Amino acid sequence: MNILINGIGGPTPRSIALRLRTLYPDATLVGLDVNEKAIGFYLNGLVDHSYLVPRASEPTYWEALNRIVEKHGIDLAFVQPEAEVKAWGRYQHIHGSLPCPALIPPLAYSEQLVNKARMSELLAGTPFIPKTVRITQEAPRMEELEQVIGFPCWIRAAEGTGGYGSLKINRKADLEAWLFIQNEIREFTVSEFLPGRHLANQMLYLDGKCVRNAGLECVEYVMANVAPSKVTGNTSYGRLIFDEKLLSFCEDCMDYISNKLQVKPHGVFSFDLKETADGALKVTEVNVRHMAYTGIMARAGFDLVQDTVDYLQGRFDPGPANGRFRFEKDYIFLRDVDIEPMLMTQSDLLAKG
Numbered sequence: 186m187n188i189l190i191n192g193i194g195g196p197t198p199r200s201i202a203l204r205l206r207t208l209y210p211d212a213t214l215v216g217l218d219v220n221e222k223a224i225g226f227y228l229n230g231l232v233d234h235s236y237l238v239p240r241a242s243e244p245t246y247w248e249a250l251n252r253i254v255e256k257h258g259i260d261l262a263f264v265q266p267e268a269e270v271k272a273w274g275r276y277q278h279i280h281g282s283l284p285c286p287a288l289i290p291p292l293a294y295s296e297q298l299v300n301k302a303r304m305s306e307l308l309a310g311t312p313f314i315p316k317t318v319r320i321t322q323e324a325p326r327m328e329e330l331e332q333v334i335g336f337p338c339w340i341r342a343a344e345g346t347g348g349y350g351s352l353k354i355n356r357k358a359d360l361e362a363w364l365f366i367q368n369e370i371r372e373f374t375v376s377e378f379l380p381g382r383h384l385a386n387q388m389l390y391l392d393g394k395c396v397r398n399a400g401l402e403c404v405e406y407v408m409a410n411v412a413p414s415k416v417t418g419n420t421s422y423g424r425l426i427f428d429e430k431l432l433s434f435c436e437d438c439m440d441y442i443s444n445k446l447q448v449k450p451h452g453v454f455s456f457d458l459k460e461t462a463d464g465a466l467k468v469t470e471v472n473v474r475h476m477a478y479t480g481i482m483a484r485a486g487f488d489l490v491q492d493t494v495d496y497l498q499g500r501f502d503p504g505p506a507n508g509r510f511r512f513e514k515d516y517i518f519l520r521d522v523d524i525e526p527m528l529m530t531q532s533d534l535l536a537k538g
Contacts, residue, residue, distance in 0.1 A: 186212045189262035189285065191269050193232060194223025198265045200480030202231050204490040215257050241272035254284045261497045262287040265474050271295040286497040290452035290473045297446065298471045301374050302343040307445060308468065313438045315467040317376040322364060327357060334377050343372040353378060379467055381460025386435050387476055389489055391496065393449030396503045399487040399510035400431045401478060407521060425485050425516040432509045434466045453489055481518045484528050
């Protein structure tokens with residue numbers, strides 16, 4: 186089996202590659218990236234072939250991609266960078282097919298959800314998201330922000346992963362200073378500050394039906410002390426959890442989105458959420474791809490990498506009726522820079538004293 190993995194420099198594609206190595210040791214993995222310094226190119230044994238490719242927005246992208254697919258007889262692809270997910274979705278929308286089998290969400294989903302400001306507008310007026318205002322460097326909308334949200338509030342870049350451009354804002358002067366410092370970011374979303382837990386989930390939808398759904402809690406963050414927001418987007422310590430409220434909430438939100446878009450969800454979707462002070466869930470982003478914890482979750486039994494391969498090769502088993510996954514143990518995970526994540530249980534941690 187020959188498998189293409191786009192964006193091999195990122196933590197999520199690398200996690201997928203490692204899982205594929207475990208599942209299919211004889212498979213040929215072909216890694217692509219737009220950056221010649223992508224670390225996935227140089228990790229010993231991660232992929233069998235490496236290719237530097239144009240960005241998805243460049244006119245030569247599809248020519249290069251099709252050449253690689255044909256050369257290696259690619260059986261299926263994992264497309265993870267959001268720019269490429271959108272490009273593949275657009276290709277599928279126009280041509281009715283893809284260069285090779287891949288689990289790509291309908292174009293309407295990537296167009297509406299990748300940009301957090303557009304996602305907020307789609308969900309505006311619902312209980313799914315916190316009060317949110319879209320601002321730009323040219324139009325910071327200070328008065329509206331104070332009236333609608335007030336302080337403290339949370340700012341983040343409208344596009345980009347993790348904690349990009351994020352900070353807790355306590356006063357108008359903080360916002361003005363942050364916009365000046367982050368002048369290369371043109372668009373932001375500003376929302377009410379949510380002090381509760383940071384939760385996340387991963388879901389697999391096939392032809393409009395949720396067939397897999399599992400959750401986790403992000404507790405501590407990698408290198409949080411160097412980030413002004415203390416949130417880096419990479420979790421150093423987290424818990425794999427079974428929370429019916431979380432899983433049901435995300436399914437309800439996807440139902441709302443699909444009704445608004447009038448398109449059935451299909452593919453892998455992952456939510457990030459925060460809780461209000463009284464424990465109400467609010468969506469902060471919806472990703473149209475696997476999240477970085479996909480390999481950790483797979484090792485704990487919730488394996489969307491295996492499911493994706495099975496589906497694309499026509500042997501998928503839907504399993505339980507509602508797809509909500511309960512982990513066998515109270516798993517936790519530890520992650521850090523330059524080391525593979527560790528999966529263990531709470532009882533494996535050293536006891537104080």
